[in-house]
Amino acid sequence: MRRRVLGVLIGAMLAIGTPALGDVSHPWDATWAGGFDNGADGVQIIIASDEVIGFFFHGDYIDVASQPIAADGSLAFTWDGGSGKLIAKGEQHRLAIHEKGAADRVIELKQDH
Numbered sequence: 001m002r003r004r005v006l007g008v009l010i011g012a013m014l015a016i017g018t019p020a021l022g023d024v025s026h027p028w029d030a031t032w033a034g035g036f037d038n039g040a041d042g043v044q045i046i047i048a049s050d051e052v053i054g055f056f057f058h059g060d061y062i063d064v065a066s067q068p069i070a071a072d073g074s075l076a077f078t079w080d081g082g083s084g085k086l087i088a089k090g091e092q093h094r095l096a097i098h099e100k101g102a103a104d105r106v107i108e109l110k111q112d113h
Contacts, residue, residue, distance in 0.1 A: 064079045
């Protein structure tokens with residue numbers, strides 16, 4: 001009897017903790033923007049299925065190659081001449097940018113609605 005109850009409890013816990021197949025959400029899936037304050041050179045990043053599918057920077061959309069989500073939840077991507085790493089800590093979302101010939105910088109991001 002105990003084994004049966006234990007099996008039912010484990011099965012219920014697994015069912016509750018497992019999302020429905022059609023309802024798989026990704027932590028970065030959204031459009032993010034930041035750095036446009038006071039006319040600055042900001043960014044817009046469009047992410048779907050944890051892959052960067054759009055990156056607006058220096059006044060234009062740039063082709064990027066996205067990498068898989070890291071174990072720490074960060075998402076890295078590269079473009080000709082630079083790289084970016086999306087980092088989330090609690091409610092803070094940031095993009096760390098490294099470009100050839102420019103100082104590294106970090107841009108605070110907000111979901112772009």
